[in-house]
Amino acid sequence: MTRMVLAAWTVGDHYRMLITLGPRHLGEDEIRTTLAPARAEAVATLRRGQREGVFADHLPAPVLARALEALMLALAEENAASPWADPTGEAAATAFLVAAGVAPLRAALQVQEVIGRDRAAGDG
Numbered sequence: 001m002t003r004m005v006l007a008a009w010t011v012g013d014h015y016r017m018l019i020t021l022g023p024r025h026l027g028e029d030e031i032r033t034t035l036a037p038a039r040a041e042a043v044a045t046l047r048r049g050q051r052e053g054v055f056a057d058h059l060p061a062p063v064l065a066r067a068l069e070a071l072m073l074a075l076a077e078e079n080a081a082s083p084w085a086d087p088t089g090e091a092a093a094t095a096f097l098v099a100a101g102v103a104p105l106r107a108a109l110q111v112q113e114v115i116g117r118d119r120a121a122g123d124g
Helices: 002-014 018-024 027-049 061-079 090-099 105-121
Strands: none
Touching: 002 061, 002 105, 018 027, 018 061, 027 061, 061 090, 090 105
């Protein structure tokens, strides 16, 4: 899930305008169809995490997935419009995991671990 969020952050940063204009110009049905594969993957990952006790289970996985999607869009919007900047997505990914029910310290460590592994893999 952490890698998915970090990847979405990078893509969202590059395609922010398209993401913002999409619902207005394509319509909700087209957006729903386009995002269906990513949403299905997010729901499956959340369900697995809920079964394993990694993510909170106070909401059904599809509801939690939509809430987390809205959080990511809001964070991306703020990243573009305010002095707060999160170029690597580290803060956004941590916030996402915390909202999914991961303890804040554990979430931060998980994100740092994934970023570190990805950097090491890119250097090798």
